[in-house]
Every structure is written in C-alpha cells, then in structure tokens.
Amino acid sequence: MRARAAFSEGNHMHRSLGSRLRGKYRLVDPGELHRMRDSRAEERLRTLREVVDVMDEPAFVLRSDGVVMAANESLARLIDKDIAELSREHLDLVLGLNVNDSYRVIAALFRKDSHGPVHLNAEESPTGAVLELDASPMTLRKYDRAQFAFVRVRPDGNLADRLREMTSRLASKTLSADAIQADSHALERDIAALERLAHKDPLTGLENRGAFDKHLARVLGQALRDGDSAALIILDVDNFKVLNDTWGHDRGDECLRQLAKVLSSAARRPLDLVARVGGEEFAVILADCSLHNALAAASRIRRSIHAAALDHPYGRVTASIGVAATTPADRKDTTELYRAADRGLYEAKRSGKDRVCAGFLEDDKGESQTAG
Template identity: 40%
Template structure:
C-alpha cells in the first residue's frame, strides 16, 4: 500500500515540469519562513538595537567617567603638591603667628602662591585659601563671594586627606564646579586651613565633544544628592535631572547585576533607557539617556528594510531556481559555503563527498586541500609560539644586561641615573629625606699596579658584594658609578641612619683584610662621602651628587678610610 501511494504521488509530480516543481516547492519552503521572520523581525530587531545601544552607551559612560577622573586628578595632584609645599607651609605658619606684620605679609603671599600655582591653568577661574575658621584669606574678595565660599567649606564632609568636588553658587546666578582639599601642617599634622579651587564647567565639557550616540541621546553629569546637572553635552535644555532618573540611580546602587543600565519614565510619559557610571568618591554620575521611542522608530525602519530585502531576494531566488537544477545547486552551495568558511580561516570545515560526478571530485579535492591547510596552520602556529617565547626570553635578558654592570653585577651608571631621578621626585612628594653614599676604593691604582688587573677586578667584585649585603632594603640601590667608585641610594633615611650605614660599610671592607702592600693601612679600605637632605622641587640630582662628591673628596683629604658627611656644595661636617 505505501508503495502504491508513493507511485501515485511521484506519478503526479512527474507530470509537472522540473522547473515548476522547483518553483512551487521553493515557494512552500521559503515563503512560510519569510512570513514568520517578517512577523518576528520587529521584536528581534528592537531587542538587538537595545542591546547594541546598551553595550555602546555603557562603554561611553564608563570612558567619559574615566576621562573625567583623569581631569579631576590633575587638579587634585597640583593642589596636593601645593598643600605640602614648604612655601605654603611657611606662609600659613606666619599667618597664625603672633607677628602682625608677618601675618599681613602671609596674606599677600598666599594670593601670589595661588596665582603662581594655578595661573597657568586657564580653566581654573577661582583659587582661594581658607583658614581654620573657614574664612577666606584674601582681604580684596567680595563679601558675597567670600560668604558663598565659606558656606561651601562649612558643608564639606570629613575630607580625611581626600579632595572633595561639589557645585556652588559663584555669585553670578550660575552653578560652578569646585574642589576643596584640607591642608595640615606637615610638622605636627594639625589643621592649617582649606584650599578652594573653582573650575569652569568647560574644563569637563570638552570631553563630550565628538561623542554622538545617535537616537537623540543626551550626555550629562548629574549630582545624585540633589539632582543638579553638573555638566551637559549639546542638549542644554534642562538644569536638573528628572526625579525618576534619580530614583533609578538610587535603586541601582543596591543591585548586584545590570546596575550600569536602567530605564525610567519622565513625568510627561516619555520612557528612557540610561547608561550610568559613577565618579569615584563623589555623588556625581555620568548619564547617557536615550528615548525609547527613537529606538523603536529606528527598529521599525530596520524591520521594513529587512522585509523588503527578503522579498527582493525571494523573487531573485525564484528566477534562479527555475534555471538551476536542485541536484546541481545544492551541492554547489554546500561547497561554496565550505570554501567561504575556509577563506575566513576555518580550515577544519569539510564537505560531503557522496556521488561520483564532477562536484563530488571537487569536494574530495577541497577536503584534501583543507586538511593540508589545517596541518600547515598548526605547524605555523607552533613555530610562531616557539619564536615568541624565545624572543621574550631574549628581551628579558637584554633588559637585565642593559641595567647591570658586567664586572660587579650591581646596577650600572645608566640605571643609577634613572633611579636617583625617580627617588628624588618621590622624596619631594612624600616629604621623606633622601641619602646618597659615594664610595671610592683607597689607593686602587697602586693595587692594580702591584697585583694586576685581574686581582683589581676581583677586588671590585668583593666590594660590590659588601655593598649589596649592607643594603638590604628593597628601596636601596647599589651601583657602580665608574672605575673604583660606587654609589648607594638610600630612600626614606635620616642623616644618622645614612652615616651609620656608611660607617658599617667602611668597617666591613676593612674587616675583609684584603692585603694591600702599597696602602698605609696594609689592607683594602674605602672612603665614603655622604649626602643627606630633604629635597624640594628645586633640588636636582646634580646638586645631590655634588654634595656627596665633595664629601668624598674631604674624606680622601683627611686621610682616607673614613666617612664624611656633606651639608652642601662647599661645607662639610
């Protein structure tokens, strides 16, 4: 019975020409999915567009947040250096002193220091110093402005050494951006006042330039504490955030997932999607808000285009299906598809080899070619990985050799210059002292002449080991300065510690009892010059080297095998 049905069914189809069979079957097979896809296109396209906008807007919000932090940190770094500077510390000490004349001079000096520090920054339009009572130290300031600044300082939270950013009324009816930082005396850590820096909103607005998400999106920064808009992009039609947005931001703080993308509805019924990113240590948020109706309008356009393109392709396919037999088109499509995947880099793809016609022969040859390509690809990747590892090892070895003295194994002069410059800058920022030891092996030329250069090289290696053993802290650096001279950088060290370490080195070298017949001491000894100071921004590496070198000269002049402390370039203790 089934065979009879098959015969009748196939007999009916055989009465129809092949091209019409292909066309009719293609209509049934293709039109139904096309109709279904058309019905689903709007929903799927809407979801895809929202996901794309979400991913892009979240990244934009985070990037803007990072750029804002960089700009804020620039102002914070400058203010921190000013707060710790010796000049400002002295002015504040005079201001609080009993000498009225010195206090008056300090008021004028504060204005000059602020102008010298922030005068080169065009976006800083206000800079004031407040005393312990939160009063502006500037007799020429307008009383209303001074009152506003004092009120902002009174409202500031416990800063705990950290900068605080806020909005304030600059006295001209508009909100301005301000940074406040507490100042303490470096000697006793007592409160000394507060630094107030007013920044034009344009300093941050330039970050928004060139950023366009489309869909009538708006970019702005909002203060979640009161809803005030701090900075905004092209759309300047509002000065405060919608309450629904603030509720969404507050709710996102308690969510573990998806807290960087929220939706809210304005009072007029307009629904928005917003990507948000908080600026650390502030109540400010970067917001990228997009109207949902704009997204839907765009997706409707995409849906119509998809349907139109689908219908066009469907019509073209009908024409092609009438000209190409299925027995030829399907295998060829499979082969072409496999070739495309292989051309994209997927050499693991294979095609069906059934049959004995020309297409089957092509399929077998393609599979053989893909197999060879896969094998060559694996071998090439293995060779690349091997060469990469070898190159990395060579680079690490070369980097170590470029910073190490080949004879003694300690740091070379190039490495010494880099570390000294870095430690000098770090010492200025931290306020800790920096010490430098300059060591010279006594009568080394005579030692070389008597015992030979090989013995002299071994002597230098022994001295280098003594220096490394005496410098156990990670921040200390032992370097060969040149010839028989060595140097030791001692970070965060007071004078007494530096001199004691130098004395220990002298004793350790003498304790080696390396014979030196041409030395009055009978053994290898060393002379050491010590430079120890608290550097400021004007101190240079050359000054520190000059003090240590002069101290070393005096150590030799006073008989060698001793330590001399240098106070400056001309006076030695």
C-alpha cells in the first residue's frame, strides 16, 4: 500500500514537473527546426541581395559550391551580360572561366587564412583586363556549413590607385615638372609590367592562353610565308584530379609549377614557346619543325617528366602528349592545328596514358591525313 502511494506521489510529481516545463518550453520536431534555420538563412540572403542591388561597384553573392546567388547591374554591365543570366549560375559560366580555374578561384575566396583579393589575369577575366575579387566569407546558418561570400569586383588596385593618385595631384596643381616626369616614368613602368603580366600565367610563370594563341598565329603565318613546317605539342597531366582530391590544391599547384620548369627546357629557340593553356594542360609551339622532329621532342619531354619523379597518389606523375605539324604545302589555321594535336592527345589518353601520339590534320574533305 505504501509502495503504491509512493509510486502515485512520484508519478504526480513527474506530471506536475512536466506541466511546468511545457508551460516554459515548446518541443520542436527536427523537420520544423530545419525549416526555421532555412527561413533565417533565406531572410539574411534577401538582405545580402538588397545590399548588392544598391551598390555602385560590381558585386555578387557566391555560395560555397560556386553558384552565384545574386548579382547587381554594375556586374552585368562590367562583363557585358544580362542580369537575368547571372543569378543561380555557376561562377565559371558567369565569369567565363574554365572549370579548373573556377574551382581555384572559389577555394581562394572561401579560404579562411586568405589575406588579400583574388586576381584574375587579363586572359581569365571576362573583361579582358586584370580584375580583383575581394570576398567576405560568412555563414548564414549557425549550425551547419552553408557558407556564402559577399564578393566585390574591381580593376586591379595597383594601377587603378596610381592613376587616381596622379589624376588627383594633377588636378590640385601641386606637382612640379620634375614630379610629373617622375610619376610618368613610374606609371610607364607599371603599365609595361602589367602588359607583361597580362601574357603570363600567374601560377607557373609560363605564357598564358592569350599569348599562346597570338604566338601560334605568328609562327604559322611565318611558316606559310617561308615554306617551312610548324609543330604543336599538347600535354595533359594524367589523373591530375586524383592528386588534387587526395593531397589538396596546394600540392596540385606545386606539381604544375615543377612541370613548368621541366617543359621550359623544350623551348630552346627564339620562336619556340611553352604555355599553360588550361588547368593541367600545357602546349609547346615549335617553329620550323617537322612532325618527325616534334615527336622526338615530345618523347624527350615525357622522359624528362619521368626523370623529375614528381609524387602522385598512383606513384609518379605522368603525362599524355599529342603532337601535330603542318607541312610547307599546308594552308591550315591555328584552330585546325590545335584540333589535330588534340586528337593525338585523345588517342594517347584512350590507349593507356603516359605516351606520345600523333594527330593528323584533316584534308579539305574532312578526312584524316595519314602519316607520311
């Protein structure tokens, strides 16, 4: 009897405590909790959109997966696109980057230890001029990893700031003739340096895609005038994504820098040129060079990569190489030569990687030429 009374009393106290707690707290199911968090995130994202809309300088909101969530009219004008094309598009489509460069930019914008803006060189930039992307990463949901970055876009600060400073001082008429001359000389040096940088790949120091395209056209034009051959080698690092995903982008970047040093030795003559033309893709232009000699040069490059013994999760870094060449009788343009070398690269990849294959120019009927 006492036991039943004690149990009844305890049960009553438990119910009483439960009643008091229910008066102060409301139980929420997990689904509703997620909806509340999503609602708060959407509200903050709407606020960010409003901020972007009223800004005079180009700006956008970027989600951590690379999707542009909002952009303003200033950005649309800068990159010459309709504002409707920008929202909910991936960054590579908005800025016209290749996929590898796009992921490099996204990683840099969201990097916690970043101490400065991300620069797009003239060839990467949608405007054809050097741009800065200055990001402020933030978390819109307190309990998870939904990261966003508020990104401002502006011309490269070094030259722009210098131009503004000089213009301001000239307007105030505080410059002497000597000071004007000194500033002019310094500005000329800055412009010359920027012009050089505009043709360089910032990661490897090699020529970039824009410089490559111009030089290939020059070499082909000279070969046509002089009745010479010209050759093109295209190289792609095998399983590079595995290296990046396994060891991180820093190791991947270092691999590309080391490969650039190996390839630089392939351009021995004044009109030869080595360029980085894509994420892990390189090209070598060989002036006055037959297909036979170009294949020999590509084989030397492949052996040099082996000798460098660069680490890779699968053992050592290797590359697949495609080669193509014009003859004095050919009247082919840069696109046709590049496609031929690319066919050789595809064949090297298809037949097992880590090898050199020739790709042949197509005749006027679209049929592949045979070797020899």
